Amino acid sequence: MPKSRRAGTPGKGPGATGKTGSGTPASRVSAEFLRGLSQPVLAPHDKTAAAAREIVSADARKRVERSAALKAARLARDAGLPPPGDDD
Numbered sequence: 001m002p003k004s005r006r007a008g009t010p011g012k013g014p015g016a017t018g019k020t021g022s023g024t025p026a027s028r029v030s031a032e033f034l035r036g037l038s039q040p041v042l043a044p045h046d047k048t049a050a051a052a053r054e055i056v057s058a059d060a061r062k063r064v065e066r067s068a069a070l071k072a073a074r075l076a077r078d079a080g081l082p083p084p085g086d087d088d
Helices: 026-036 044-079
Strands: none
Touching: none
16 A cells, blocks of 8 residues: 555645645644735736725815815804904
8 A cells, every 4th residue: 555545644735734835734724824825916907996095085075174174264254253263
């Protein structure tokens, strides 16, 4: 019988010991391998789309801030108070 078939149960991988040829547990090798793949390689289109989303979200944040400032000024004006930010 060949040496590789004597160790472990037949049909369950390399020697069926749950270890790779280097002696490292197979599950640990998989986890290390998957950690290295956590960031997929992006295509140029994906990079451009991500940059566009960032620009659009930054503009949306600015609009929200401006709208809030204008609303606060309008409410202060209607209440007869000095506008926000006016320290006189």
